[in-house]
Amino acid sequence: MIKGESRSHPGAPASGSTRHNPIPRKPAKSWWKRWGEETFTAYLFLLPSFLVFAVFTFFPVIFSLVICFYRWNLPHQPVYIGLDNFKWLFTDPIDAPAFRQSVFNSFYYALGGIPLNMAISLLLALFLNRQLRGVELFRTAYFLPTITSTVAVSVVWMWIYHPADYGLLNSLLLKLGLSPQSWLRDPHLAMPALIAMGIWKGMGYNVIIFLAGLQNIPSRLYEAAEIDGAGGWTKFWKITWPLLGPTTFYIMVISVINSLKAFAQMHVMTQGGPLGRTTTIVYYLYQQAFETFRMGKASAVAAVLFALLLVLTFIQFKVVGSRVHYD
Amino acid sequence: MTSRVELRSATRPRLLRRPREAAFAIFWYVFLSCAAIVVMMPYIWMISTSLKGTEEIFTYPPTWIPREWHFHNYVDAWNAAPFGRYFFNSLFVAVIVTAGQLITCSLAAYAFARMEFKGKNVAFTLFLSTTMISAQVTLIPSYLLLKELGWLDTYMALMVPFLASAFGIFMLRQAFMTIPQDLEDAAKMDGCGRLRFLVQVILPLTKPMLASQALFAFMGNWNSYLWPLIVTTSKHLRTLQVGLRYFVGQEGGTQWGVFMAATVFVSVPVVLFxxxxxxSFVEGIALTGIRG
Structure with a gap:
């Protein structure tokens, strides 16, 4: 790669010696010199990235569309079975309900925390959008959970959610005169518990994006509103909220996308339980592919996930486009 | 909300002249401090538990400050599993991936930012399309591919698929486009080749962007879990995240002091970093919307 490039510029290392000579300008450069060289070098520069994308993104996408139509239970050889994997996914008396539940769980996880998450993030961003001393310190504190690994965070929250009286959350409940809960083992509480942790972990990221959005709102709008005698509440609803709309929508979509991809917290904290209440699509895919090694069926699940993510990502790209509008 | 305009238009809000502003500032600090305490609570609880003896861990009501300090939990955790090896694996993989990404991304970014060639738009769209495809979707075919290549349970499986990044290319492309063309023309006059110009002029000038790209790559790789979980099976290839999960999983979930100690040394390096x-990390996120 590097060798190929320097070969096409034999004069490069000798730049010192040619410095004082006028550059010989040939009026008619060959086609290769004018376009061929640049195109060739450009593709040479793209090649390393392209190779990785080709082998580990483009090929797998196509390959997974093929696997969907095979029964491929490792270590056996694949057998073509047409659409049976999808039929199984949607009509099988045992597996279809499990798959449906995983889709439901994924959306429960993705949508359950969003309103609260956005409300808290926006409130914190509004508070942080001020030139007072210590803003950066607070911003750092709120952002810490986002950069801590999900596995580490999950282990800590397993301990916070510990079902005994000495579990941190239960001990707080007891102090308030409420009865302790077995958070991660209760079918009704396991998912809300994961959602609560997700809010704590994802908030810092949303605060940063909201802050960037807030700082893009021209201050002259607030000054004009001030002259017209608008109060803080009016200014928020008439200026901040509408102009923040694209940012809000962007955060919403990206939160759903990231939640649909969540896996580590389920794997560490609940293993998809209790009673499959935290088995999300990705977790279900993982079980099919890497616990029972049914690659064909798992690929059918992946295809459904792919379609869901594609729609959301498409929306997200549209929103990113409209976000620029206010810059 | 009311004081926003005043704060912005004032030259410097150093002296809080009016009582209303002072009251607001106090409220501001109290609110943000309370929120910060709530956010930091799990970290404090983690460190507190990591220093407690078994007896104190299992007593109600729980204490925030340990009565007896058991630093030995850290030694026990470190010795209970090959954490030294896990550290090495995570660091090794993350460093190679970060360095590799910087090389492939700056080359591709240079081509997209500063060169004219046939098929540029097609290539750009093709590269852009990879951001629409998440790793969860290509998990199975990638796994089967690595199996065919004989790369399962090797460092290759942990590193090679991540040696390119579309996000990195776009971030660097934005930065590279800001370098004036005159500079490149002048360098060309002096006989400077493209690669030399990239390495000796562009890269030093775009250091902040390279740094934040390096950070994203490093953090993303360091914290990744699903991929290393499925492509490695032997203990000596586990990364820190996978190792921590197995460590906590296998013990039957009672030694919380030791678990928390392990969690501290898994999470603290990244926090310090x-x-x-x-x-530059926060600025990069605000700019691009990428999550680390």
């Missing part, structure tokens, strides 16, 4: 470079 973040403190060192947080400014």
């Amino acid at each position: 973040y403190f060192l470079v947080q400014k």
